[in-house]
Amino acid sequence: MKFNNYIYSILFVTTSIFSTSCQDMFSPEVDNVQGEEFFITNPAATALFLNAGYVLLPTTYDFSECATDDAVINNPTSGFLPMVGGAWSSTFDPLSVWSNSYTAIANLNKFLTYSLKMSWTSAVDDSLYKKRMTAEAHGLRAYHHFLLLRYYGGVGTSGKLLGVPYLTSMKDLDQSAWINIERPDYKSTVDSIVKDLDFAIKNLPEVYVGTDRALGVRNKNRLTSWIALAMKAELYMHAASPKYNGGVYNVAYCDSAIKYSGKLIDHIGGINAMADVLKINQFYTNDENEFVPEILWRLDQTSEATSAGSMSQTIESKNYPPSLSGNGQVNPTQDFVDAFPALNGYPITDILKSGYVAATPYLKRDIRLDLCVIRDGGTLNGTIINTSKDKVKDGIENQGATRTGYYLKKLLRPDFSITNPIAGKKTIRPFIRYTELYLIFAEAATAAYGADWKGGSYTYSARDAIKAIRKRAGITNRDVYATSLTADLFMDLVRNERRIELAFEGFRFVDLRRWGLETNVTLHRARILVAGGTPTILPIDDEPRNFTTFKYFAPIPNSEILKCPKLEQNASN
Numbered sequence: 001m002k003f004n005n006y007i008y009s010i011l012f013v014t015t016s017i018f019s020t021s022c023q024d025m026f027s028p029e030v031d032n033v034q035g036e037e038f039f040i041t042n043p044a045a046t047a048l049f050l051n052a053g054y055v056l057l058p059t060t061y062d063f064s065e066c067a068t069d070d071a072v073i074n075n076p077t078s079g080f081l082p083m084v085g086g087a088w089s090s091t092f093d094p095l096s097v098w099s100n101s102y103t104a105i106a107n108l109n110k111f112l113t114y115s116l117k118m119s120w121t122s123a124v125d126d127s128l129y130k131k132r133m134t135a136e137a138h139g140l141r142a143y144h145h146f147l148l149l150r151y152y153g154g155v156g157t158s159g160k161l162l163g164v165p166y167l168t169s170m171k172d173l174d175q176s177a178w179i180n181i182e183r184p185d186y187k188s189t190v191d192s193i194v195k196d197l198d199f200a201i202k203n204l205p206e207v208y209v210g211t212d213r214a215l216g217v218r219n220k221n222r223l224t225s226w227i228a229l230a231m232k233a234e235l236y237m238h239a240a241s242p243k244y245n246g247g248v249y250n251v252a253y254c255d256s257a258i259k260y261s262g263k264l265i266d267h268i269g270g271i272n273a274m275a276d277v278l279k280i281n282q283f284y285t286n287d288e289n290e291f292v293p294e295i296l297w298r299l300d301q302t303s304e305a306t307s308a309g310s311m312s313q314t315i316e317s318k319n320y321p322p323s324l325s326g327n328g329q330v331n332p333t334q335d336f337v338d339a340f341p342a343l344n345g346y347p348i349t350d351i352l353k354s355g356y357v358a359a360t361p362y363l364k365r366d367i368r369l370d371l372c373v374i375r376d377g378g379t380l381n382g383t384i385i386n387t388s389k390d391k392v393k394d395g396i397e398n399q400g401a402t403r404t405g406y407y408l409k410k411l412l413r414p415d416f417s418i419t420n421p422i423a424g425k426k427t428i429r430p431f432i433r434y435t436e437l438y439l440i441f442a443e444a445a446t447a448a449y450g451a452d453w454k455g456g457s458y459t460y461s462a463r464d465a466i467k468a469i470r471k472r473a474g475i476t477n478r479d480v481y482a483t484s485l486t487a488d489l490f491m492d493l494v495r496n497e498r499r500i501e502l503a504f505e506g507f508r509f510v511d512l513r514r515w516g517l518e519t520n521v522t523l524h525r526a527r528i529l530v531a532g533g534t535p536t537i538l539p540i541d542d543e544p545r546n547f548t549t550f551k552y553f554a555p556i557p558n559s560e561i562l563k564c565p566k567l568e569q570n571a572s573n
Contacts, residue, residue, distance in 0.1 A: 039114045052107035053140035064509035066165025070336040086546040088269040089559035101144040108141045128214035139200030139223040142193045156568040163189025182566045200228040221300040233260035241514035249447035257444035261437040271460040285415040302426035316416040323393040325418040331404040334524040340369040345481040359426045374407040388528040406528035451490035513552045
């Protein structure tokens with residue numbers, strides 16, 4: 001079913017749940033229009049609470065990369081500018097997920113309360129729908145708690161590693177309970193998420209096929225057991241990270257990340273799938289029903305702009321270069337561009353082996369660079385884009401143009417017309433891609449056992465997984481560089497491949513923090529003076545990264561701390 005069809009119904013039924021205060025959030029009167037009897041006897045209405053768990057998933061990209069070393073924002077009103085300059089705090093957080101995720105969780109708990117009593121029109125429907133939808137609710141509740149954990153999980157003012165409040169029933173929302181809401185320890189939150197995911201895995205189908213109303217293909221993009229397995233891989237990889245384990249990886253959690261990512265990798269065809277099935281991913285389609293093998297889970301609806309009003313909200317309008325009527329907002333940095341190796345796989349810092357030449361910096365480079373970034377002389381929509389200073393519309397340092405000498409290309413439809421919107425131009429929003437699972441396997445295996453470990457039934461190692469990803473990208477020479485790296489250096493390559501492959505999908509901001517890497521860095525631009533000139537790398541002096549009080553663990557909103565006296569804030573870090 002189409003979740004966006006339920007948006008207005010959800011807003012109607014859950015009016016008082018959309019709030020930022022702790023009292024309102026933890027004690028919503030979500031059924032203030034209809035009573036319990038109405039929902040027990042109207043399963044379709046009760047399903048709206050479940051669908052809220054889908055509707056409140058991220059519908060677009062947050063471009064949090066603009067608060068990392070990967071990009072800057074070319075929008076003077078953006079909240080990222082004060083955030084990276086030192087204003088990130090409990091009273092100012094452009095990336096906060098607190099209210100949205102707990103709103104979804106409250107709706108899901110409401111559904112689970114009523115679903116125990118409700119009945120469908122037939123015994124068969126009652127059995128199939130109740131089992132599937134209850135499992136979906138558990139899985140979605142786990143995922144929304146995971147979104148909270150990966151953002152807010154951290155060391156509190158007490159010095160203890162803390163998770164986030166895990167709400168599992170309507171009783172958690174009573175006014176007598178919210179006043180005593182506390183943060184459990186980190187492991188307890190992980191265990192609670194796993195418990196919900198295990199319930200989902202046990203009771204959901206692996207895939208929706210056929211014409212059955214409850215389990216047929218009409219339910220595509222709803223939760224499945226495979227998706228829940230992938231969520232467990234994501235959770236364990238995150239929880240295993242050095243920042244939450246005294247500066248080293250947690251091997252037990254790595255084992256679990258290996259287990260669940262490996263199971264899905266084996267399902268799709270192992271390492272060979274990189275060449276046979278998982279082609280370079282597209283984030284757009286002309287058919288919203290198109291099956292994209294690389295995507296395990298995505299938003300059910302796809303975005304489409306057919307009017308001038310809706311066009312202004314598209315990522316194309318926001319990020320196309322000015323010469324194509326866009327606003328060029330997300331500008332990749334020179335630091336990000338330098339992360340892409342030469343075509344033979346060697347990093348460009350190894351000038352001798354990579355063959356990198358400063359006068360022709362984009363020649364013989366990893367093909368993913370031109371798929372991800374528009375650089376001087378690059379193309380989009382059949383148009384050559386020049387970013388040298390003498391090019392008035394798109395040139396660096398010109399008003400409204402790129403601040404770095406680069407524009408974003410990944411995620412954007414290359415055949416979009418901002419001035420002449422037409423039907424059939426749809427953008428996909430994936431949540432989990434199979435490439436992420438290969439990267440999870442590689443990171444977890446490298447951290448726990450080394451780059452060449454092949455334990456249990458696995459016929460591939462972390463090194464094999466990374467080489468397969470790079471081979472898909474066209475790395476030549478049998479990837480001598482990846483083959484030659486010693487085990488202690490291989491993790492740097494794994495992390496760099498994650499940076500490249502998952503760029504601008506919302507991972508980098510969290511990755512830097514879970515790894516415990518430096519977040520306050522000097523960014524660089526390519527100062528291209530004239531057309532055809534050699535880009536000179538210069539620092540971006542007007543946007544230093546200055547994360548101060550909250551550097552690694554995100555601040556819990558101050559409004560919640562004030563109203564929930566036992567809710568412990570993250571410590572300055």
